[in-house]
Every structure is written in C-alpha cells, then in structure tokens.
Amino acid sequence: xxxxxTLKTGIPAGVLILACCLLSFGYxxxxxxxxxxxxxxxxxxxxxxIVLRMIAEAEALRTLSFxxxxxxxxxxxxxxxxxxxxxxxxxxxxxxxxxxxxxxxxSGWNGGKVLVNPGGFPYINLNLEANxxxxxxxQHHTINEVGFDYLTDIISDAIKKSGDxxxxxxxxxxxxxxxxxxxxxxxxxxxxxxxxxxxTRENESLxxxxxxxxxxxxxxxxxxxxxxxxxxxxxxxxIVPSSYARTTExxxxxxxxxxxxxxxxxxxxxxxxxxxxxxxxxxxxASDEFSKSFKGYGF
Numbered sequence: 001x002x003x004x005x006t007l008k009t010g011i012p013a014g015v016l017i018l019a020c021c022l023l024s025f026g027y028x029x030x031x032x033x034x035x036x037x038x039x040x041x042x043x044x045x046x047x048x049x050i051v052l053r054m055i056a057e058a059e060a061l062r063t064l065s066f067x068x069x070x071x072x073x074x075x076x077x078x079x080x081x082x083x084x085x086x087x088x089x090x091x092x093x094x095x096x097x098x099x100x101x102x103x104x105x106x107s108g109w110n111g112g113k114v115l116v117n118p119g120g121f122p123y124i125n126l127n128l129e130a131n132x133x134x135x136x137x138x139q140h141h142t143i144n145e146v147g148f149d150y151l152t153d154i155i156s157d158a159i160k161k162s163g164d165x166x167x168x169x170x171x172x173x174x175x176x177x178x179x180x181x182x183x184x185x186x187x188x189x190x191x192x193x194x195x196x197x198x199x200t201r202e203n204e205s206l207x208x209x210x211x212x213x214x215x216x217x218x219x220x221x222x223x224x225x226x227x228x229x230x231x232x233x234x235x236x237x238x239i240v241p242s243s244y245a246r247t248t249e250x251x252x253x254x255x256x257x258x259x260x261x262x263x264x265x266x267x268x269x270x271x272x273x274x275x276x277x278x279x280x281x282x283x284x285x286a287s288d289e290f291s292k293s294f295k296g297y298g299f
Contacts, residue, residue, distance in 0.1 A: 047170040050184045050252055055156060057257035058148040063088050065280045071273040072140045074218070078270075079138060086285065087147045093290040094143055095297075102298055105130065105143050106290050114143055115292055117299045125292075125299055131207055133228050140218040140272050151259060154244045157214040158188050161243060165191075176251060178261055179277055183251040193246040193267070195223065200236040205229065215244050219266065245271065256281055 065086040072079050084097045091107040100119030114135065116126040128134055130142045141150070162169040173185040198209065206229040210217035217229045223239040232238075244264070251261040260276045292299035 045172065045184070047172040047186055048166060050172060050186060050257075051155065051159070051170060053257045054250075054252050054259060055152045058152045061089055061148070062282050063285060064147070065278075065283055066276045067278045069275040069277070071270070072218075073268075073271055074138055074140075074222075085146055086283075086289065088285065088290065089147070089149070094146055095290060096143060096146065103135075103143055104290065104292060104297070104299065115299060117297075119298070131205075131229065133230070136229055140216060148258065151262065154214055155188070155248075158190070158243065158248075161190075175254070178251050179275075181260060182254045183260065184254060186250040186252060188245070188248040188250070190243045190246055192242060194242050195239050196242060198238045198240045200232045200234055200238060202234045203231075204234070205231045209238070209240075213240060215241050216271075219271070241266070253279075 063086075065084075068083050068085055070079075070081045070083075081098060083099075086095045087093070092105070093107065094103070094105045096103040098119075102117040102119065104115040110127060112129075113127040114130050116128055116135070118124075118126065126134075130144050136142050144150075158169065159166065168191060169189055171187045171189070173187060176183050176185050198213070200209065206217045206220055206226065209232070210220055220238060220240055221227070221229060223241070226232075245266060247265040249261075249263040249265075250259050252258065253260050256279075258276075258279065258281075260279060261274070263273045264271045286294070288294050
C-alpha cells in the first residue's frame with residue numbers, strides 16, 4: 001500500500017477519506033500501556049476518526065469467524081462462557097459452538113428458527129425461536145446480536161446522542177497491546193446517564209422496546225424485576241436507562257480497525273465484557289458450511 005497511503009497510523013488513507021466524508025454528513029489478554037506515537041502522524045489519530053473507521057470496517061465485512069470470551073453480570077454474580085463463531089452477514093448465517101451445545105441459524109431456513117444441538121439431554125436437535133427464553137435465559141444477548149453489527153449500531157446511537165458534545169463523550173486514551181495486537185483504546189461515556197420511565201404500547205416486548213431505545217433488554221428486565229423478555233402489557237410503566245451504558249471501553253485493532261475487546265459499565269459496575277481472538281476477516285466458507293450436515297458438526 002505504501003507509506004504515503006498509511007500515514008504511519010495504521011489507518012489506510014481511503015478510510016480516513018471515508019471518515020472525513022462521514023463527518024461532513026454529521027455523522028484472553030491483558031492490556032499493556034504503550035506511549036502513543038509523538039510524531040506528526042499523531043495529529044491524524046482522534047477518537048472520531050478511529051470510531052468512524054471501526055463502523056466502516058464492520059459494515060464492509062462479508063464473512064468472519066472468531067473465538068469469543070464472555071463475562072456477563074446477572075443476579076449479582078458473573079457468568080463466563082467461551083464460544084467459536086462463524087458468520088456470513090448477508091444473507092445472515094451463523095454457526096456457534098459452545099462448550100457442548102451447537103447453534104445454527106440461516107436466514108430464510110428452518111422457519112426462521114435456530115437449530116440447536118444441546119450436546120446433552122434431551123439428546124435430540126431442537127428448533128427454537130432466537131428470542132425464546134430457552135436460548136435467552138441467563139444471557140444478555142441472543143444469536144441475533146452475535147457479530148459486530150449490534151455493537152456498531154449501539155455506538156452509532158451514542159454518536160447521535162452526543163451531538164456537538166462528541167469530544168466530551170468519546171476519548172482516545174492512547175495505544176495498548178492486547179493479546180499481542182496493537183490497539184487503540186477508546187472510552188465512551190454518557191455523562192448524563194440516568195434512569196427514566198417508558199410507557200409500553202400495544203404489541204411490544206422487552207426486546208422490541210430495547211431495540212427501539214438502543215438499550216439492553218437484560219438491563220430493563222433487571223431494573224423492573226421481570227423474569228422474561230417477551231410481550232408486555234400496554235400502558236405498563238417501565239424503568240429504563242437513558243443509554244446502553246454509563247461507560248464503554250473499546251480496544252480497536254489498529255491493523256483491521258475492528259473492536260477486539262469491549263467492556264460495558266452501568267451504575268453498578270461492570271455489566272458485560274466481550275473479548276474476540278483468532279479473528280479471521282472475510283474467510284471463504286464452503287458451500288455447505290452453514291448446513292446441519294457440514295462435516296464436523298454434531299446436528
């Protein structure tokens with residue numbers, strides 16, 4: 001690509017141009033601190049450039065695979081899990097392998113349901129709605145939110161809400177090395193984070209409300225002591241957060257521009273944490289890779 005096109009920042013010039021265009025329209029490892037480059041190129045690195053590049057890179061993805069480590073708070077304690085995931089973005093196809101269970105979702109197939117190999121009792125494949133309590137129980141998210149699209153949607157909403165106070169909310173804290181990857185460290189803080197009320201309407205569920213407000217359905221359920229994420233009665237008053245998080249910490253890979261670690265904090269501390277390793281960008285999948293008969297799957 002050449003030194004002139006990379007500007008010493010790890011950001012391709014084309015992406016910088018794209019970020020500037022977006023701006024004109026208004027729109028597991030241990031991190032080790034590293035001193036930012038103090039050269040002239042440092043002026044090119046800002047929170048806005050980094051975050052807009054991240055969104056652009058995520059939207060340009062066709063396929064990806066990765067290992068994911070999760071830590072999520074629930075009932076006053078933390079749950080941990082690891083999984084291997086393969087995704088085709090459009091049309092959406094997802095394969096997920098956990099410690100035992102396997103999940104397969106393909107848009108337009110299986111009646112829109114997720115094929116589940118429980119990896120144990122009842123020892124038969126199950127066909128479940130992605131938002132069913134069986135799949136969503138004790139989980140902050142479902143297979144619908146796997147990947148980077150959900151995260152970038154939340155970040156885009158944070159950009160919109162920050163308005164002309166972007167620089168007060170989004171901070172570039174320099175560079176770190178995480179899991180042997182050079183990363184930008186970004187924090188996003190909602191300085192007006194608070195709780196308000198929401199009056200439910202006909203045909204709404206906790207999930208549809210959360211998607212509309214760009215917040216977590218798990219957080220709404222926690223605040224209102226609700227045990228599921230399904231339909232809610234109209235005219236019910238719910239306590240809801242003003243945004244997804246009080247503070248979000250992102251480690252964004254300098255080479256590929258994608259977030260490889262995120263930590264979300266609310267009023268009670270760490271709410272959820274996601275780490276991505278062995279990330280492969282645009283891998284070529286076999287024609288039957290997202291079928292239950294693919295070699296190596298246990299469906």
